[in-house]
Amino acid sequence: MRLPFAAVAAGVFVTVLGAAGLVRAAVPQGAGGSGGLTTDTAPIVVTGAYIRPPVPPTKTAAAYFVVRNTTNEPDVLQSVITGAGSTAALHTIQPDGSMAVAATGVPIPAHGTLRLSPGTGHVMIEGIYGKLTGGQTVNMTLQFRDAGPIEVTATVVPFGQSPTAASSSGTSSSSTSSSTPATPPATPSSTPSGAHS
Numbered sequence: 001m002r003l004p005f006a007a008v009a010a011g012v013f014v015t016v017l018g019a020a021g022l023v024r025a026a027v028p029q030g031a032g033g034s035g036g037l038t039t040d041t042a043p044i045v046v047t048g049a050y051i052r053p054p055v056p057p058t059k060t061a062a063a064y065f066v067v068r069n070t071t072n073e074p075d076v077l078q079s080v081i082t083g084a085g086s087t088a089a090l091h092t093i094q095p096d097g098s099m100a101v102a103a104t105g106v107p108i109p110a111h112g113t114l115r116l117s118p119g120t121g122h123v124m125i126e127g128i129y130g131k132l133t134g135g136q137t138v139n140m141t142l143q144f145r146d147a148g149p150i151e152v153t154a155t156v157v158p159f160g161q162s163p164t165a166a167s168s169s170g171t172s173s174s175s176t177s178s179s180t181p182a183t184p185p186a187t188p189s190s191t192p193s194g195a196h197s
């Protein structure tokens with residue numbers, strides 16, 4: 001990965017936020033300031049969250065999801081917090097293919113969609129604790145400027161398996177980690193490379 005110095009410095013900033021969030025995440029959270037969310041009426045809807053496990057010997061995983069802003073106002077995904085690893089940072093893929101740290105967050109236009117997917121961006125989780133195996137779930141808290149925190153459950157999908165069958169949503173405030181070991185259809189696909197995209 002190529003990161004300009006400024007981006008690396010910004011990454012440190014995001015890291016600090018993540019560490020603070022770790023402590024906070026240990027405290028049971030309410031509905032995130034947007035009380036009574038349901039999938040149909042929530043202002044911010046997060047779907048299709050999944051995580052590609054680290055490629056040994058790295059301990060870096062990438063999380064992907066889709067955020068839909070159903071409101072008339074723009075919002076900003078400011079940071080992501082997870083207890084699955086030591087740090088979590090928002091990365092976007094630049095037009096030239098390089099990766100940049102979204103230090104000030106990623107904007108989502110009114111009635112717009114933010115898609116973090118291979119080729120567009122991801123949440124990079126470094127220092128993964130333990131082992132992520134297929135079908136496991138990982139809880140993440142997405143911090144939005146206006147909508148506040150939203151809990152998302154992401155399913156671990158090994159390389160070579162399609163994430164489509166493993167999608168999960170994140171607008172409910174319940175963060176049940178009961179994993180439904182869906183068996184996504186194996187695709188005759190991509191060799192895992194050391195890098196993620």
Ligand SMILES: [Cu+2]
Nearest residue numbers: 091099122124
């Ligand atoms: Cu990255």
